[in-house]
Amino acid sequence: MPRQVLEADVALAASGDADAFERLYRAHSARVHSLVRRMLDGDEADDVTQDVFIRAWQKLGTFRGESAFGTWLHRLTVNVVLARRKSVGVERGRFITDDQPLERATGRRETVELSMDFEEALARLPDGARQVFVLHDVEGYRHEEIARMLGVVPGTSKSQLHHARMALRRYLDR
Amino acid sequence: MNHQWTDRLSEYLDGELMSAERDALETHLAGCAHCRDTLAELRAVVARAQSLENRAPAADLWPEIHARLTVRRRFSLTVSQLLAASIALVVLSGGGVWLALRDGSGTSDPTMAAFPQLVAPAGTPVAWRARTDMAVAQLEETLAQNESRLDTATVRVVRQNLGIIDRAIEKAQRALQADPGSAYLNLHLAQTMRRKIELLRRANALAVAES
């Protein structure tokens, strides 16, 4: 969809036009849903994606257009995900502490895991390592920002990123 | 992971090592195939992460999102507004229209002034019915767009009324098929159609007032 059309829709949606907001949903839902799906467990992705768009609708009045709407929505998505992570409070072995994170995190035999594709392997990482990896390598955040968002020191973000990458090396094949 | 430098390879890859560390690591890399392989794999992981494709949710989440949006933006009607929206229900249920027409009060309804072209249709039934059908179609389309702004109770009342009116229209049309020249039945049908237009206009006005 042409950018200026979406920008007009942002203004319309901010004024309460639900049809315009639906067009924004159609244009951005894949990106939002994919980010949520990679950051959280798959069965939460639909709910959290809905929450993201509800929040966006409520907060559109505060969107001032300094950044692109997509960037603003992306940031909002990360905030909703991280708030969810705090409120749920249950994190699977949050950070990797040795060199066999997938085996430890899942308790599965390596032969089973070798049949996983990259996204599945990513989903099986401990939450903390997975979120660092998604934010840094998929979404392009810097360690300082990630550390602030996750409430850890940058060194932790760096070492978790490295562990996550090391674990994912074996699942590069599609 | 016997190599002291292996754990630094991601930082090296990301350009985050100080120059002294970077130089030392590069010296090590020159002589260590294991670390070179690992570095290549890490680079491939990063490239894979950057090429991940976004996928839309399997189910369309919009209906649910839309329903929750309108919860916040809905408004509640006052009792008098609900009563106003229910006028057609009161008038039309139990044969009220027939009684109203017999005593003449139906034609003196001031809300009908807005639709002078619909008054006294008996002589030219085809023409007024075409105009009325068009007006109804436009209003129904508008209401379909506006309905989400009304709260559930109002929508229910409006739909109930429309259902009653539609059944009355259907009945009148069936009677007219048996007796096409009846001025009485034509007037009754026109009256019922005007009730429908009034109801649609009222519902739209309520919705637009909150948009």
Ligand SMILES: [Zn+2]
């Ligand atoms: Zn080495």
